[in-house]
Amino acid sequence: MxxxxxxxxxxxxxxxxxxxxSRKNKKTDEYEQDFSGFCTFIGKAHExxxxxxxxxxxxxxxxDVSTTYDKEKKVEYVNYKVFDFEMADGSKPFAANQKAAKPTAKRTAFEEEGENNEDDLPF
Structure with missing residues (x-):
């Protein structure tokens, strides 16, 4: 999209x-629009x-896709809802990357003292 x-x-x-x-038409070798519309982003997608x-x-x-029908106006409405997405290259959206970059675990006393420095390892 x-x-x-x-x-x-x-x-x-x-x-x-x-x-x-858009999708490429194999017969004409040209791109044709497959979908165009407004979608409501909810939850994680909204963030x-x-x-x-x-x-x-x-x-x-x-x-999710749902439809509702208004009897008075005799009109059917199609509602498109998106709950999650990723960038086309497979990466997470910026907000998700930002959250993932935050440390989630506390450092141990061993790590704080610098004893876990890879430069000090004998091999």
């Missing part, structure tokens, strides 16, 4: 992202969406 716009919701709990996808910028390429990992 290619990102075209990123807009936080008024509530701040979700992010509206405009995406598109990481703020780091997306126009023309970023992403791969959707967890998503």
């Amino acid at each position: 290619t990102v075209w716009s990123v807009e936080p919701s008024k509530s701040g709990n979700t992010t509206k992202v405009r995406l598109s996808a 990481n969406a703020s780091f997306l910028k126009e023309r970023d390429r992403i791969k959707l990992l967890e998503c």
